[in-house]
Amino acid sequence: MRIHHYCHFSLTIWLLALAAEALYLFLPLCEDFYECQPAGFIQDGITSPSQDDQRSDITGETSAMVEYTWKDVAKIAQDLRDASLSRVEPSLPDVPSELPRDVTDLPKQLLAENEVLITQTSPEDLVKSLAIGKLTSTTVVAAFLRRAGLAQKLTNCITELLPDEALSRARYLDGYYDEYKRPIGSLHGLPISVKEHIGMKGKGLNAGFVSWWDRKGEDDANILKILWQAGCVFYARTMQPQTLMHLETSNNLYGVTMNPFNRGLTPGGSSGGEGALLGLRGSCLGIGSDIGGSVRSPSANCGLYGLRPTSYRVPVDGWSGTMLGEEHIVAVIGPLSTSLEGVKLFMKTVLSAEPWRIEPSCVPIPWRYQDTHLAISQVEKLRIAVLWCDGVVQPHPPVTRALKEVVTKFQDIPEIEVSTWKPYKHNEAWEIIASLYFADGAKEETDAVSASGEPWRPLSKFIIHENPHVKHLSVEEVWYWTSRREQYRRAYNKVWNETATGTGQYGKPEGTVDVILAPAGPGAAPPLDQSRYWGYTSQWNLLDYPALVFPVSKVDPEVDKMEEGYEPMNEEDAFNHHLYEPEKYLGAPISLQLIGRRYEDEKVIQAMELIQEKIGLPFTTYV
DSSP states (O other): OOOOSSSEEEHHHHHHHHHHHHHHTTGGGOHHHHHTOOSSSGGGSOOOSSTTTTSOOTTOOOSSEEEOOHHHHHHHHHHHHHHHHHTSSSOOOOOOSSOOSOOTTHHHHHSOHHHHHHHTSOHHHHHHHHHTTSSOHHHHHHHHHHHHHHHHHHHOOEEEEOHHHHHHHHHHHHHHHHHHSSOSSTTTTOEEEEETTBOOBTSBOOTTOGGGTTOBBSSOOHHHHHHHHTTOEEEEEEOOOGGGOOSSOEETTTEEOOBTTBTTBOOOSSSHHHHHHHHTTSOSEEEEEESSSTTHHHHHHTTOEEEEOOTTSSOOTTBOOSOTTOOSSOOEEEEEESSHHHHHHHHHHHHHTOGGGTOTTSOOOOOOTTSOSSOOOSSOOEEEEEOOOOSSSOOOHHHHHHHHHHHHHHTTOTTEEEEEOOOOOHHHHHHHHHHHHTTBTTHHHHHHHHTTTOOOOHHHIIIIISOTTOOBOOHHHHHHHHHHHHHHHHHHHHHHHTTOSEEOGGGOEESOOOEEEEESSSSSSOBTTOOOOOHHHHHHHHHTOOEEEEEEEEOOTTTSOOOTTOOOSSHHHHHHHHHOOGGGGTTOEEEEEEEOOTTOHHHHHHHHHHHHHHHOSOSSOOO
């Protein structure tokens, strides 16, 4: 099948773009060209003639029309991505023709010493050095561009690098610092990577669909405007899966993204490009999105910190995807970071900007970190309930080991009290959320895939074609399932309240569990195309609870033996159980998840800080 109205390319536009590319090669010779660029948002930097100029006119108002197959479009997409890598200077080093299973050590062997040092520095330490002039933004951005380009060669995690715009922005920030002797904002000079479907003005916005290749961002997403005003630099755009509804990352434009710790495994999804990039330290702070685990899955699989905030705290206007008008399961934007402080830095920066003033759907709850949310004293402790298994799928041995190791450490901490969390009907939670994910029967996804003739990816088939809950719902059926959602939320809230040790004024439960400690998934990073169980992350999307993933350890086949004689509880459990072969998971990060009640995001982060301080997480070095 050929692409018609959704993705046709003009021969005229193509030739003009090639001419522009040739002209572009001469622009760096003119230093004044860079100096005259105005300050402002990302669109104010240098616009490269890469993906911007070579996309088709979606209106069809072109001459000499040339139709392309989906494979042609994919080839163009990959060539333009590769061209963006070629503009990184110095040129990117070659990688071995035969890559090892674990590629996390290669950047340290192939990059300059100062580049390695900069890119392996935490975001909070980088902003401190940038704020006092110890490092220039130009130096930092150049180092991350090089490592990000290398990460692409090793894991296929990038859709586009932005070397020209990023370095222009960095030079502007350095000039500002030289003139005023102070940073422009709290993120002055800090490079931040961005998942592709979060819009940048004039940049492509395909959300993983071939037929959407020619779509462009009409404006910068609100989240980018806020971070830009705080002084950051956007330099890399990252991979996402077809439909955005995978816990992995593969699409027909760019292919499959792999896990840097074990290339036979997935980095997770749908923000898996961010996961792989940060896992290789090609970024220290990235922006992802989450409707069923899409920030937490890649964070867990790649040994990172990742937060799924409560809905309507972080602005989302300006992103691309299907089902944008639905409200029954609300997607959120959240950070992935190489450090817990990076998550804090992101949230503090965004909420300090009072996003509800530019996006009315955001709740007017400011950053409340100046208040303690733990109330720890000689009498009161941090009460942590441990979810060992959700009653649907038993976690693999490495995950159970990580839970046991953490809980054992808790026993020596007087400020922490541990109990067991009894899961409440998690199988019902999946039935509800899976019924609400595609209320149009996945028509938008089907139309977008069919428009180009591209094939369905395996996990797109799984979540749509093989999902018995995907049906076209009438208005009355949407009301029914939304009511079921609210009934389930009330029931879960009741279970949480029943952990109280007493009752206060007006019948308020006191002494309830503060946070739940749970697996971040049913195992470490699964083999490619095998991420079929969402329950350990989607559970908290249904409840709209903030959830923070954190790294603990790595899979060790000598320790994490298969569980002999295990009898699976159901078909899903059997599938997950048979996936586990210790040697296949060698070196994969093991992560856990901390969950709080709605709008207690700050409490979750404060609890994680206390845990990290007291037991010294993570228990291994990742990069």
